[in-house]
Amino acid sequence: MTREANTGLRQPEVGVAILGMGTVGTEVVRLLNENADSFTHRVGAPIVIRGIAVRDLDKDRNVDPELLTDDPQSLVDREDVDVVVEVIGGIDGPRELILSALQQGKSVVTANKALVAAHAAELSQAADDSRVDLYFEAAVAGAIPIIGPLKRSMAGDELQKVMGIVNGTTNFILSAMDETGADYEETLAEAGRLGYAEADPTADVEGYDAASKAAILSTLAFHTRVTSSDVYREGITKITQQDIQFAHKLNCTIKLLAVCERVQNPDGGEAVSARVYPALIPKSHQLATVNGAFNAVFLEASSAGQIMFYGPGAGGAPTASAVLGDLVAASRNVVHGGRAPGDNPYANLPIANFGDVETRYLVSMLVRDEKGTLSQIAKVFSEHGVSISTVQQDDYRVIGDDAEGKDFARLMVVTHRAKESDLAATVEALETSHIVASVASVLRMEGLEGI
Ligand code: NAP
Numbered sequence: 001m002t003r004e005a006n007t008g009l010r011q012p013e014v015g016v017a018i019l020g021m022g023t024v025g026t027e028v029v030r031l032l033n034e035n036a037d038s039f040t041h042r043v044g045a046p047i048v049i050r051g052i053a054v055r056d057l058d059k060d061r062n063v064d065p066e067l068l069t070d071d072p073q074s075l076v077d078r079e080d081v082d083v084v085v086e087v088i089g090g091i092d093g094p095r096e097l098i099l100s101a102l103q104q105g106k107s108v109v110t111a112n113k114a115l116v117a118a119h120a121a122e123l124s125q126a127a128d129d130s131r132v133d134l135y136f137e138a139a140v141a142g143a144i145p146i147i148g149p150l151k152r153s154m155a156g157d158e159l160q161k162v163m164g165i166v167n168g169t170t171n172f173i174l175s176a177m178d179e180t181g182a183d184y185e186e187t188l189a190e191a192g193r194l195g196y197a198e199a200d201p202t203a204d205v206e207g208y209d210a211a212s213k214a215a216i217l218s219t220l221a222f223h224t225r226v227t228s229s230d231v232y233r234e235g236i237t238k239i240t241q242q243d244i245q246f247a248h249k250l251n252c253t254i255k256l257l258a259v260c261e262r263v264q265n266p267d268g269g270e271a272v273s274a275r276v277y278p279a280l281i282p283k284s285h286q287l288a289t290v291n292g293a294f295n296a297v298f299l300e301a302s303s304a305g306q307i308m309f310y311g312p313g314a315g316g317a318p319t320a321s322a323v324l325g326d327l328v329a330a331s332r333n334v335v336h337g338g339r340a341p342g343d344n345p346y347a348n349l350p351i352a353n354f355g356d357v358e359t360r361y362l363v364s365m366l367v368r369d370e371k372g373t374l375s376q377i378a379k380v381f382s383e384h385g386v387s388i389s390t391v392q393q394d395d396y397r398v399i400g401d402d403a404e405g406k407d408f409a410r411l412m413v414v415t416h417r418a419k420e421s422d423l424a425a426t427v428e429a430l431e432t433s434h435i436v437a438s439v440a441s442v443l444r445m446e447g448l449e450g451i
């Protein structure tokens with residue numbers, strides 16, 4: 001951490017290893033170089049890049065080639081490195097590099113939600129053992145400060161619910177499908193070009209990325225270790241233009257939501273429910289106005305009430321902003337001493353069984369358009385303990401004739417709050433009923449409290 005200055009005095013400086021120079025790393029390096037003087041003032045010492053690890057040394061990069069290496073471990077091991085910034089992505093390689101850095105007493109800043117969501121316990125323990133920092137603000141919701149506020153500003157309150165749009169790629173796709181009727185594939189490709197999508201966009205569109213973020217948010221909000229495998233997950237790949245039109249009819253829009261909630265278990269105790277799925281929310285809800293690659297996280301806390309965080313959720317520069325905020329904080333601690341608050345999973349609540357979780361649903365189906373259908377449909381819902389709120393029949397879109405020459409109509413049933421297991425049993429019964437041709441889609445509805 002020190003160097004010999006021209007004066008002969010020992011001057012502090014913070015040596016940094018940057019692992020990865022892709023979408024995020026390139027912006028981290030650019031901003032560090034462009035704002036070097038400001039960072040020196042903010043930290044109390046210069047932040048000096050000791051080296052940058054990449055996979056392909058032949059790629060054209062706007063950086064001193066002397067800094068580049070394809071051996072990230074050797075960079076981590078350098079004695080003059082105080083802080084390691086990991087923006088490679090993936091799990092196994094970065095896990096080893098980060099553990100090694102922490103074990104060597106070096107603080108770590110990472111944007112890697114997949115890794116943090118899967119291995120937070122191990123990484124936090126390693127940071128605690130060496131009394132160094134592990135920062136991961138950029139891992140959730142890009143530029144939006146949400147990890148810091150959960151660890152510090154909300155530490156005196158009790159969180160009840162965290163609901164958010166935490167994936168920029170899927171929000172970009174759903175917004176375009178909603179606003180312009182855009183094609184799914186074309187919009188996904190555009191999200192890739194803009195640097196929002198992960199290297200493998202399956203993580204985005206199948207909800208894995210949002211599930212990692214939900215695990216991290218739940219861990220911090222409820223002081224309970226939640227990993228990505230504890231999060232119920234559905235992606236957006238089955239959402240059709242027809243679903244979006246149904247949502248419009250109900251004055252709603254469709255968003256991929258991460259819902260993290262303190263719930264009551266059947267035994268009366270508290271539990272944590274973390275789930276990710278595309279859901280209808282009313283157009284009047286604050287989250288409905290979050291479009292494009294923007295993210296938002298909506299908190300409900302016992303004393304504070306409702307708080308919403310909003311901002312750019314993906315992309316090189318916005319994510320670099322969060323990485324650099326963490327780097328400044330970690331560097332200040334290197335220079336002045338002290339440590340950031342860690343996660344503190346003391347509450348250790350159980351994870352709720354997904355079947356016991358309650359929400360509202362929109363069930364769309366093709367049914368026989370004949371006398372008595374509605375009462376039979378209502379009976380199926382009621383027999384499985386699901387109460388119907390409203391029913392809409394699409395009178396003008398008779399779909400066709402079945403073998404017996406019966407017409408079909410489209411029915412949209414909105415339920416009251418019901419358990420996932422009861423709804424699943426209802427749908428199974430509907431699918432085998434002779435009056436139902438098909439259950440076209442089942443979508444959850446969130447944010448309807450008081451509506
Ligand atoms: P990216 O564009 O794919 O960049 C990855 C970088 O890591 C590249 O520079 C690559 O080298 C380098 N790399 C890969 N394997 C390596 C290895 N074995 N050794 C050394 N370097 C290696 O990824 P990104 O979008 O910047 O994302 C980085 C991390 O930030 C991920 O964890 C991601 O989830 C997270 N994140 C991304 C965003 C975003 O909007 N993109 C937002 C929040 C968080 P080459 O350049 O030679 O290929």
Ligand code: HSE
Pocket residue numbers: 139140141142166167168169170196197198204209313314315
């Ligand atoms: N692929 C992620 C997204 C990057 O689209 O939100 C930000 O974490």
